Amino acid sequence: MVFVDDYSRRVSVIPLKRRRDAGTGLRRYIAEVGHIEELRCDGAIELAEGNLLHAAAQFGIAKSFSVPHVHQQNGVAERMIQTLNNTATSMLVTANLPRGFWPWAVQAAAYVRNRCPCRTNKGNTTPYEMWKNFKPDLRKLRVFGCLAYPFVRKHERATKFSPKCDAAIFVGYHPQMKDGYLFWIPRVSIHTSYRFERGKEMATHMGRTLTKRQTLKKRKTQTSSPSMKTPLTHRHCHN
Numbered sequence: 399m400v401f402v403d404d405y406s407r408r409v410s411v412i413p414l415k416r417r418r419d420a421g422t423g424l425r426r427y428i429a430e431v432g433h434i435e436e437l438r439c440d441g442a443i444e445l446a447e448g449n450l451l452h453a454a455a456q457f458g459i460a461k462s463f464s465v466p467h468v469h470q471q472n473g474v475a476e477r478m479i480q481t482l483n484n485t486a487t488s489m490l491v492t493a494n495l496p497r498g499f500w501p502w503a504v505q506a507a508a509y510v511r512n513r514c515p516c517r518t519n520k521g522n523t524t525p526y527e528m529w530k531n532f533k534p535d536l537r538k539l540r541v542f543g544c545l546a547y548p549f550v551r552k553h554e555r556a557t558k559f560s561p562k563c564d565a566a567i568f569v570g571y572h573p574q575m576k577d578g579y580l581f582w583i584p585r586v587s588i589h590t591s592y593r594f595e596r597g598k599e600m601a602t603h604m605g606r607t608l609t610k611r612q613t614l615k616k617r618k619t620q621t622s623s624p625s626m627k628t629p630l631t632h633r634h635c636h637n
Contacts, residue, residue: 399423400482400508402475403431406528407516409478411508413501417442421449428457430573436460438472482507493543499569502580506542506570513539538577544568548581 399420401410410430412423420439428434437454439445441463454461464471486503490496495503513534515522526534540546547563555562564583572578 399427400475400479401427402478403525403529404474406525407474407518408512408525408529409482409508411482411505413505417444418448420445421451421453424450424453433457434459436462438462438464439475440464440472441466441468478511481511485511489542493541493567495543495567499543499582502569503542505573509571510539538571540568540579542568542570546579546581548583 399412399414401412402408410427412426414420414423424437434457437459438461439450443466446463451461469476482504485507486500489503489507490499512525512529513536514524516525516528519525519528524534544567546566546568548566549563550561566581566583568579569582570580572580
C-alpha cells in the first residue's frame with residue numbers, strides 16, 4: 399500500500415497481503431505520521447466498501463474515491479506506484495535476487511525516492527527535507543542486494559573460534575531505528591557493526607558462502623540448510 403503526501407510528495411510503503419487489509423495499512427500509516435485530513439484512493443470495491451472506510455471514519459478522515467479503472471483521477475499516487483515498481487524491478491534484476499524480495503525492494507526504492515529532488519517542490523527540494531525541515535544524510539545510502547558482513551556479537555557465537563561476522567544480503571533500511579540497516583541472513587539477530595562490499599554481486603557470492611557453511615553445519619548437527627523463506631534479519635548498525 400502506497401501513501402503519497404500531497405504537500406511534500408513524501409512516499410510511504412506498507413506491504414499488505416491482500417487489498418482488503420487496506421484499513422490495517424491506514425492505521426499503520428497514521429501511527430507513523432500522525433493525523434491526516436483527507437484520503438484519496440482507488441475506487442476499487444475492496445477499498446470503497448472494505449475496512450478502509452471504517453478506519454477512516456474512526457480517525458475522522460475525509461475520504462474520496464476515483465472512478466474505477468480511471469487512473470488519471472488519482473494520477474499522483476498511480477505515477478508513484480509505477481515509479482516504485484520500475485525501480486524495485488531494476489534493483490532485483492541488478493542484484494540477481496528472486497521476486498520474493500519485492501517488499502523490501504519497494505520499500506528501499508521509496509527510501510531513496512524520498513531523498514531525491516522533486517520538481518513539484520519549491521527549489522526542487524527533496525520530499526524528506528519538506529517533511530523534516532532539514533536535509534537528508536546521503537552517506538547512509540547503500541547498493542541494494544550488495545554483500546555485507548554484519549558483526550556477530552560475542553554472546554551469539556557458538557564457540558570462541560566461530561566467525562565474528564556473517565555474509566549477508568543488504569535489503570534496505572530499518573524504518574524506526576536510526577542508522578539501522580536490514581539484512582537477509584539465515585538466522586535472526588540484532589547487531590551494531592557491519593562492513594559493506596562495494597562492486598560485488600551478492601547472489602553468486604552468497605550462494606557459495608551459504609553452501610560452504612551449510613555443509614559444515616550438516617556434518618555437525620545433521621540439520622537441513624536454510625532456504626530463501628527464512629525470516630529477514632533486522633540489524634541495527636552504526637557508521
